Every structure is written in structure tokens, then in C-alpha cells.
Amino acid sequence: MVPTVLKRIVGASVLLLTLGLPFTAHSTEGALGRPISGTGVTPDAGVVPPEPGWFVNLAEIYYDGSISAAHSIPIGGKTTLGLDAQVSFTLATLLKVWDTGPGPWNFASSVTLPYAWTSASAVLGIGNRTGTVKQDASGLFDLTFTPLIAGYHFSKTEHIAFSVNIWAPTGKYDPGNIANVSLNNWTFIPTVSYTKLVPSIGMEFDVSAGVQFYTRNSATDYQNAPLFTLDMMALKRFSNGLGAGLIVGTVQQIGNDSGPTANKLNGFRGYDWSVGPILTYDTKIGGKTPLSMTLRWVPTVGSKNRLSSTSTVLATATVAF
Numbered sequence: 001m002v003p004t005v006l007k008r009i010v011g012a013s014v015l016l017l018t019l020g021l022p023f024t025a026h027s028t029e030g031a032l033g034r035p036i037s038g039t040g041v042t043p044d045a046g047v048v049p050p051e052p053g054w055f056v057n058l059a060e061i062y063y064d065g066s067i068s069a070a071h072s073i074p075i076g077g078k079t080t081l082g083l084d085a086q087v088s089f090t091l092a093t094l095l096k097v098w099d100t101g102p103g104p105w106n107f108a109s110s111v112t113l114p115y116a117w118t119s120a121s122a123v124l125g126i127g128n129r130t131g132t133v134k135q136d137a138s139g140l141f142d143l144t145f146t147p148l149i150a151g152y153h154f155s156k157t158e159h160i161a162f163s164v165n166i167w168a169p170t171g172k173y174d175p176g177n178i179a180n181v182s183l184n185n186w187t188f189i190p191t192v193s194y195t196k197l198v199p200s201i202g203m204e205f206d207v208s209a210g211v212q213f214y215t216r217n218s219a220t221d222y223q224n225a226p227l228f229t230l231d232m233m234a235l236k237r238f239s240n241g242l243g244a245g246l247i248v249g250t251v252q253q254i255g256n257d258s259g260p261t262a263n264k265l266n267g268f269r270g271y272d273w274s275v276g277p278i279l280t281y282d283t284k285i286g287g288k289t290p291l292s293m294t295l296r297w298v299p300t301v302g303s304k305n306r307l308s309s310t311s312t313v314l315a316t317a318t319v320a321f
Contacts, residue, residue, distance in 0.1 A: 034167060034187055034212060034227075036063060038249035038274035038298025039314050041231035045206035046159040046195035048106040048151025052099035057318040061089040065300075065307030083178075085120040085307065089141070108149040114141040116171075120179040137179040143170045157197040165189040165210075175219035185224070186215040204235040204245075211254070225255040225269070233278065243280035247298055249273070251306065270305025274298040274312065290320040 039061065066084040095110035121134035149163040166189075171182030191210035198204070208231050214224035228251070235245030252271045276298035285291050294316045300308040 034183065034189075035229045035251045036061070036274075036298075036309075036312060037229065037251045037272050037300070038231060038247050038276060038296070038312065040210070040229055040249065041193070041206050041208040041233045041247060042316075043204065043206065043233075043235055043243070043280055043292070043294065044159075044195055045193040045208050045233075046151070046161045047153075048108050048149055048159075048161055049097055050102075050106050050153070052097050054321045055093075055095040055097070055318060056321070057091075057093040057095070057316060059089070059091040059093070059314065059316040061087075061091075061314045062311065063087045063089075063309055064311035065309035067305075067307050083120065083122045083307065085118060085179075087116065087118045090115045104153045106151045106153075108151070109145075109147055110149065111143070111145040113143065115139070116141040116181050118179045118181070122178050133178060135177055135179040137172075137177065137181050139172055139181040141171045141181050142183060143168045157199065159195045161193045163191050163193075165191060173219065184217050184219055188213045202237045204233075204237060204243075206233045206235070207231070216259070220259070222259040223257060225253050225257050228252045228254055235278065235280065237280075241282045243278075243282070245278045245280075246275070247278050247296060248275050249298060253305075268305055270303065272303035272306040272308065273301050275301050276312075285319070292316075292318045 064086045091112055091114045093110055093112040095108055097106065097108045100106055115138075117136070117138040119134070119136045121132055123132050144165060144167045146163050146165050149161055151159065151161040153159050165187075167183075167187040169182050169184050169186060171180070173180050173182040173184040175184075189210045189212045191208060193208040194206070196205045208229075210229050212227040212229065214226070216223045229249070230252075231247065231249040233245055233247045235243050237243040250271065250273045253269045255269070257268045276296060278294060278296040280295075281293045283291050294314075296314050298312045298314070299310045300312070
């Protein structure tokens with residue numbers, strides 16, 4: 001039986017393992033792709049609760065990123081000099097934990113409806129001159145769903161979860177824009193998440209790792225190489241429901257991008273690292289309904305051919321029914 005403290009919320013199964021920023025391009029076309037390092041791990045990341053039920057997660061993320069004008073960035077089948085972008089995401093996730101009876105395995109499924117607002121500016125070539133172009137876009141972003149999340153309980157203090165997240169290109173996309181509410185590709189993300197509890201000292205350790213596989217962007221003929229993501233968290237929980245911890249995350253590109261624009265940029269291969277704190281709070285609404293909230297700040301501390309941000313903030317609230 002999983003301890004009561006773990007039954008309150010599904011970890012990585014409820015939250016987004018990747019977010020994805022809505023730029024026309026994605027190291028990776030647009031210098032980002034779907035992952036934002038440091039946002040893919042959650043408390044109880046490897047736990048799928050043994051009791052069936054519904055979970056609702058609301059998340060808000062703000063990202064302010066840039067890449068130097070000394071770098072050429074692939075966007076919309078062309079290149080720009082540098083890129084500055086601000087993004088606000090609002091995401092609603094509905095997760096169902098299935099009734100699988102007693103045993104070490106438990107299963108769940110989820111779907112996320114994202115709304116995005118983005119503002120992007122870049123330097124483009126205009127004839128024989130260059131000029132700065134700025135665009136805004138907002139609307140429903142690409143839909144993401146996870147048909148099956150499989151969780152295994154090694155013991156009361158050790159858990160693991162396996163899933164494949166799927167992003168569908170359902171948002172509006174225009175290859176001529178530098179700001180869009182879609183990446184215009186399907187993305188498949190096999191993910192494994194692990195949780196280790198140390199009750200004697202009130203500590204929790206969580207790890208989430210995944211590989212992102214992209215289909216080709218048919219509008220720009222740009223093929224993103226796979227991206228490996230790894231996010232780790234150490235969290236100290238207190239008796240009053242509060243928790244505080246540290247997150248370390250990285251995105252590492254596996255191989256070079258391909259296509260006419262990517263080939264001109266020698267594959268535009270890149271990576272980044274993020275480090276920052278997280279605060280959590282667990283309580284019950286009306287003394288019965290579990291509520292879990294988190295707030296994290298995970299700025300970029302190193303990157304190559306990817307957007308760098310000092311203002312990556314993610315807030316979440318999850319309710320279990």
C-alpha cells in the first residue's frame with residue numbers, strides 16, 4: 001500500500017513532462033522545441049496511485065528567452081539573426097487513474113488542453129538590408145495526450161512510472177510568421193519517472209527522463225533531431241504541508257537537425273542546463289479534497305543554440321477527486 005502522503009496527487013502523470021514553445025521554428029527549429037529544462041519533474045514523479053479516481057491539474061508558465069543576434073536561427077524555412085520571445089502558457093490536464101485492483105502495477109491516462117500567448121522579435125533580411133520584425137500570437141496550442149501511464153511500486157518508498165506522451169499539431173500555424181500557436185509536427189515522447197522517499201529525514205528524490213521524437217515540419221521541410229531531457233529534484237517536506245527543494249534540468253540534442261535550412265547551419269545542434277528552487281504546499285479543501293500546489297523558478301545557467309531564459313516560472317495546482 002502506498003503511504004497516504006503519496007495518494008494525494010499523481011506526480012509526473014498529471015503534469016506536463018514537456019511544454020513546447022509556440023515559435024514557428026524549433027537547436028531544433030526555433031532554438032527550443034517542446035521541452036523547457038527544469039519543468040519536466042514533479043513531486044511524486046514516479047507514482048501512479050493505487051486508488052482509482054480523477055485528477056485535475058491547472059498550470060501557468062511564463063518564459064522569457066533570448067538568443068544572441070550573433071547566432072543565426074532557423075525560423076519558417078529561413079534564418080534570423082537572434083531571437084527574443086516571451087510566452088505565457090495556461091494548461092488544463094485531466095487524468096484518470098484506472099481501477100486495476102491490488103498489486104504493484106497501476107495505470108492511468110491523461111489529456112492536456114493548452115492555451116498560449118507569445119510575443120517574438122527577430123532580425124530578418126529585407127532585400128539588401130536587415131530589419132527587426134515583432135509578432136504576437138495567441139490561441140489554443142497543440143493538444144497533448146498520454147494513452148497509458150504504467151506505474152510500478154517497488155515498495156512503499158520506491159516507485160517508477162512509464163509513459164509515452166503524444167503532441168498533435170492542432171494549433172494554428174503559418175510558416176511566414178515568427179510567432180505561432182503550434183510547432184506543426186507530431187511529437188512522441190517516451191518517458192520514465194522515478195521517485196525515492198526517505199521518510200526518516202522527510203526527503204524525496206525525483207527524476208524524469210525522456211526522448212522526444214519529432215516528425216518533419218511539412219511547411220518548412222525542417223526535421224528536428226531527437227532531444228534527450230533529464231530533470232532531477234531533491235525535496236524536503238515539512239509537517240505543516242510545506243516543502244522546499246532544488247531542481248536541475250537539461251536538454252541535450254541527439255544528432256543534427258536536417259533539411260535545407262538546418263544544413264546551412266551545420267545541423268544547429270544544441271543543449272541547455274537549468275537550475276532553480278521549488279516550493280510546494282499540500283492541504284485539503286474542506287478537510288476532504290486533496291489539493292497540491294507548486295511554484296518553481298528555473299533559469300538557464302548554460303546553453304548552446306537554444307534560447308536562454310532568466311525568467312522561467314511555473315505554478316501548478318492539482319485537485320484529486
